[in-house]
Amino acid sequence: MKQSQLFTKTIKEAPKDEVSVNARLLTRAGFIYKNSAGIYSFLPLGWRVIQKISSIIREEMAAIGGQEMFMTALHDKHYLQSTGRWNVDVIFKVAEEGKEPAFNLSWTHEEIITEIATKYISSYKDLPFAAYQIQAKFRNEPRAKSGLLRGREFLMKDLYSFHTTEEDLFKYYDKAAESYKKIFNRCGLDSIYTLAGGGDFTLNNTHEFQVLCDAGEDTIYVCEKCGYAENKEISKLGDGSKCPKCGGPVKESKSIEVGNIFPLGTKYSEAFGLKFSDEKSEKKYVVMGSYGIGLGRVMATVVEKFYDEKGIVWPKAVAPFEIHLIQIGDSPQVKKTADKLYQDLQKAKKEVLYDDRKDKSAGEKFAEADLIGIPLRVVASERTLEKNCAELKERSQAQMKLVKITQVLKHV
Numbered sequence: 143m144k145q146s147q148l149f150t151k152t153i154k155e156a157p158k159d160e161v162s163v164n165a166r167l168l169t170r171a172g173f174i175y176k177n178s179a180g181i182y183s184f185l186p187l188g189w190r191v192i193q194k195i196s197s198i199i200r201e202e203m204a205a206i207g208g209q210e211m212f213m214t215a216l217h218d219k220h221y222l223q224s225t226g227r228w229n230v231d232v233i234f235k236v237a238e239e240g241k242e243p244a245f246n247l248s249w250t251h252e253e254i255i256t257e258i259a260t261k262y263i264s265s266y267k268d269l270p271f272a273a274y275q276i277q278a279k280f281r282n283e284p285r286a287k288s289g290l291l292r293g294r295e296f297l298m299k300d301l302y303s304f305h306t307t308e309e310d311l312f313k314y315y316d317k318a319a320e321s322y323k324k325i326f327n328r329c330g331l332d333s334i335y336t337l338a339g340g341g342d343f344t345l346n347n348t349h350e351f352q353v354l355c356d357a358g359e360d361t362i363y364v365c366e367k368c369g370y371a372e373n374k375e376i377s378k379l380g381d382g383s384k385c386p387k388c389g390g391p392v393k394e395s396k397s398i399e400v401g402n403i404f405p406l407g408t409k410y411s412e413a414f415g416l417k418f419s420d421e422k423s424e425k426k427y428v429v430m431g432s433y434g435i436g437l438g439r440v441m442a443t444v445v446e447k448f449y450d451e452k453g454i455v456w457p458k459a460v461a462p463f464e465i466h467l468i469q470i471g472d473s474p475q476v477k478k479t480a481d482k483l484y485q486d487l488q489k490a491k492k493e494v495l496y497d498d499r500k501d502k503s504a505g506e507k508f509a510e511a512d513l514i515g516i517p518l519r520v521v522a523s524e525r526t527l528e529k530n531c532a533e534l535k536e537r538s539q540a541q542m543k544l545v546k547i548t549q550v551l552k553h554v
């Protein structure tokens with residue numbers, strides 16, 4: 143992509159109403175646009191990051207047998223009324239002019255998928271199965287001040303699994319947990335598997351995937367010896383307590399919940415009459431689990447973990463582009479060399495943002511490149527061409543190296 147054609151521009155000053163690092167940097171660099179409090183559009187650069195995260199999630203969901211589907215965002219009220227959740231406080235209700243609300247915007251999809259499953263599941267032979275989607279959720283969060291970490295509209299990957307027994311559910315639950323660990327790892331995040339509270343709709347406790355970060359809204363206790371962790375909201379532990387697993391010292395830390403998995407049991411299948419007949423033709427309720435990841439929250443967490451005073455420092459796997467090729471000065475020779483590099487890199491299937499703009503100084507181009515945060519910068523200027531070279535610099539490193547133009551492809 144040529145930067146001269148990118149319709150977004152970087153902004154020098156962060157918007158005054160944004161306080162979080164992720165919203166300030168992502169807005170300045172042209173990744174997101176705030177339409178209303180807690181409601182953000184993803185611009186071309188931001189959408190590329192979301193697509194990278196989605197691809198990682200899709201690969202890992204496929205690896206545990208998740209079938210992708212896409213459910214509705216507008217839900218008739220009978221769904222939430224069936225489980226007594228119609229009056230949950232964060233739900234956005236939708237009413238026709240002058241009428242009582244008869245719909246809500248999707249805040250979760252357990253009810254929707256459970257009802258769908260009643261049409262297709264009747265025998266133990268139909269189980270187990272797991273299906274997921276990547277879709278918008280709407281929650282009227284009381285204080286949407288953390289940028290993409292807490293949106294009122296946000297993208298979630300939600301997976302639902304269906305089983306004949308609790309034993310089978312928990313086998314899958316562990317598999318999903320492994321898959322989540324991989325997903326966050328691949329996105330550059332170290333996640334901590336954390337015990338969290340259960341509720342009316344779960345068999346017992348749930349588990350969260352927490353990333354240590356001062357910008358987080360959660361507090362967790364993590365054992366410094368064995369890594370066992372609990373969310374403060376349920377925990378009897380305190381800072382310095384002994385770990386209930388190994389006796390090691392437990393430390394209190396701020397963290398961000400990037401994922402949450404729930405052993406649901408039969409609450410939803412009971413509400414919708416989702417039953418199967420077992421080998422003895424006995425009718426039983428299907429046992430369910432659900433598993434969520436916030437895509438925007440993952441993106442925001444990456445920014446909160448990887449930035450410096452100049453801007454974002456994307457890990458390779460989720461960066462909007464792999465290479466930021468920068469042309470400095472517009473003598474015919476520089477232009478010819480940079481254009482050729484751009485073509486060659488594209489031919490080699492590299493994702494390149496090519497700063498071919500004529501009206502920007504070298505200083506402006508470098509500052510913008512640092513703000514946008516693409517992992518590798520390749521610069522072609524009159525000075526580097528004197529030595530038949532381009533200058534390569536990783537965003538995360540201070541040092542640069544000169545590489546012969548003919549060798550650039552080998553080095554990237």
Ligand code: ATP
Nearest residue numbers: 290291292293296298399400401402434435436439
């Ligand atoms: P939280 O405790 O942070 O409010 P939650 O436990 O209500 O979240 P879940 O229903 O478990 O959220 O949602 C699954 C995942 O969706 C979360 O782990 C998080 O990654 C993401 N998520 C939840 N709420 C939001 C939000 N308001 N904005 C962005 N992502 C969110």
Ligand code: MG
Nearest residue numbers: 350399401402
């Ligand atoms: Mg949660």
